[in-house]
Amino acid sequence: MGSTTDQRRTAAILLILAVVFASCSSAVDRSDASPATTLNPVTTAAPATASSNQADPTSVAPAPETTGSEAADTAPSTTTASADTTVVRSTTEAPSASPTTTAAPSPTPTSPLADKQPEHCTVEPPAMVRTDVTASGNRLADGSVDLSADPQVVDLGGTPVWVLPYPVDTDGGWYVALQSGTAVFVGSRGTTSPAPAVDGPPVVVFEADEPTIVSAYRQHERFENPLPDTRVVHFGEYSAALVDPTDRYGHDVLGDDIEAGAVQILNACTGMSTTIVIDEPSVIEGISPILTDLDADGVPEVLVTTSNDRQGARLVVYGVDGSMVAQSNPIGSGYRWRNQMGVAPLGPNDEMEIVDVRIPHLGGVVEFFQVDADRLIRMARTDPYTSHRIDSPNLDMGVLVDTDGDTRPEVVLAAQNFGALVVLERTEDGIAELAELDLDGLLRTNIAVDQRTNGSLLAVGTSSDQLYIWGR
Numbered sequence: 001m002g003s004t005t006d007q008r009r010t011a012a013i014l015l016i017l018a019v020v021f022a023s024c025s026s027a028v029d030r031s032d033a034s035p036a037t038t039l040n041p042v043t044t045a046a047p048a049t050a051s052s053n054q055a056d057p058t059s060v061a062p063a064p065e066t067t068g069s070e071a072a073d074t075a076p077s078t079t080t081a082s083a084d085t086t087v088v089r090s091t092t093e094a095p096s097a098s099p100t101t102t103a104a105p106s107p108t109p110t111s112p113l114a115d116k117q118p119e120h121c122t123v124e125p126p127a128m129v130r131t132d133v134t135a136s137g138n139r140l141a142d143g144s145v146d147l148s149a150d151p152q153v154v155d156l157g158g159t160p161v162w163v164l165p166y167p168v169d170t171d172g173g174w175y176v177a178l179q180s181g182t183a184v185f186v187g188s189r190g191t192t193s194p195a196p197a198v199d200g201p202p203v204v205v206f207e208a209d210e211p212t213i214v215s216a217y218r219q220h221e222r223f224e225n226p227l228p229d230t231r232v233v234h235f236g237e238y239s240a241a242l243v244d245p246t247d248r249y250g251h252d253v254l255g256d257d258i259e260a261g262a263v264q265i266l267n268a269c270t271g272m273s274t275t276i277v278i279d280e281p282s283v284i285e286g287i288s289p290i291l292t293d294l295d296a297d298g299v300p301e302v303l304v305t306t307s308n309d310r311q312g313a314r315l316v317v318y319g320v321d322g323s324m325v326a327q328s329n330p331i332g333s334g335y336r337w338r339n340q341m342g343v344a345p346l347g348p349n350d351e352m353e354i355v356d357v358r359i360p361h362l363g364g365v366v367e368f369f370q371v372d373a374d375r376l377i378r379m380a381r382t383d384p385y386t387s388h389r390i391d392s393p394n395l396d397m398g399v400l401v402d403t404d405g406d407t408r409p410e411v412v413l414a415a416q417n418f419g420a421l422v423v424l425e426r427t428e429d430g431i432a433e434l435a436e437l438d439l440d441g442l443l444r445t446n447i448a449v450d451q452r453t454n455g456s457l458l459a460v461g462t463s464s465d466q467l468y469i470w471g472r
């Protein structure tokens with residue numbers, strides 16, 4: 001409170017710079033006691049038309065997810081390696097109001113980089129602050145946050161839902177969306193003041209140097225038939241979002257029973273659109289892909305979590321041209337989810353690893369995967385932790401950020417009962433729990449990081465109507 005416009009502008013510019021540099025990161029968990037062995041057929045048939053809103057053919061009654069046996073992910077499987085994708089739709093123009101697209105005859109359309117790349121087209125990632133930490137959807141924060149000192153605790157006057165760093169004054173501050181549909185700014189000294197509310201997860205964008213709160217659901221119009229709660233992610237000239245809503249997989253644990261039948265990738269340089277259609281009965285169970293350059297060739301890969309009622313969730317990596325790159329084994333039972341968290345060089349020799357939380361509602365297992373040929377091989381696992389509250393649209397309760405000053409990110413996520421934050425370190429031969437940070441109430445928000453070179457800050461909101469802030 002009491003900050004001047006100049007102060008806010010200065011803070012905003014600093015935040016923009018920080019973000020730009022940073023970007024250049026159940027009731028219805030239904031059981032299926034006998035894992036299906038049927039494979040998803042891989043076809044290369046002619047492209048299907050949009051396969052939206054198909055009824056769930058099984059319509060099984062909801063049953064609680066159990067902690068029953070899980071298929072091992074450590075060994076390549078010869079029987080479950082079939083891909084979920086069968087069709088890639090491509091156009092050479094950005095999608096317009098017309099739903100017609102030029103169908104590609106095979107799953108390997110012309111690479112958008114092969115011959116259409118203008119020589120001098122570079123696209124900077126948009127400056128924004130998001131609940132999923134980076135514009136690419138990769139929950140990987142820059143900087144190092146010191147969690148050793150007692151946190152600052154601020155009374156919010158309501159139950160928090162989302163938290164974002166926001167330059168309330170020259171020392172920073174936070175934007176907190178409340179369950180009541182209102183929102184507050186929290187200044188660096190803990191003062192609160194009313195803030196504008198938006199629909200869905202908030203995003204801070206910078207228009208004319210001024211920070212502005214907008215909805216994460218904006219920019220949907222750039223995509224064909226978007227998932228209602230998808231978030232648009234960005235990596236260089238590429239943008240991507242989940243599309244083709246369908247109710248054919250009635251797991252219903254992410255806030256609704258509508259999931260995505262496809263992921264669409266746009267290239268701002270070439271105008272090319274590529275849509276990767278997931279083969280029925282599978283869906284993409286999530287709200288966005290993660291765009292991440294797993295092989296360091298400058299072009300992102302597209303990480304999604306596919307799932308179905310027979311085999312449950314698996315991680316799948318595609319090329320931006322729709323080609324299959326690698327995938328994990330499925331869990332092995334239907335109605336078992338994975339919450340993909342982020343990607344970073346976490347392996348013992350700095351190998352890139354994908355981090356997720358498997359069955360987060362039932363003793364969640366934190367998993368680390370590496371790409372090995374066309375497989376994602378699990379290198380380490382530990383439990384029980386979680387990064388998602390069942391039925392919540394908040395998939396951002398986990399983040400990768402350095403907490404001990406060695407520049408290697410740790411995993412920060414929730415204890416299984418949401419009563420604490422936990423810090424996990426990927427070690428040479430496994431995973432170590434570095435810290436447990438108790439909360440008065442239960443974790444209710446995303447884990448937000450104010451990424452700063454002189455000491456990052458980490459904040460969460462709790463069911464005790466408080467904002468906890470660590471760092472500096």
Ligand SMILES: [Ca+2]
Nearest residue numbers: 254256258259
């Ligand atoms: Ca959904």
Ligand SMILES: [Ca+2]
Nearest residue numbers: 293295297299
């Ligand atoms: Ca790549």
Ligand SMILES: [Ca+2]
Nearest residue numbers: 402403404408
């Ligand atoms: Ca570290």
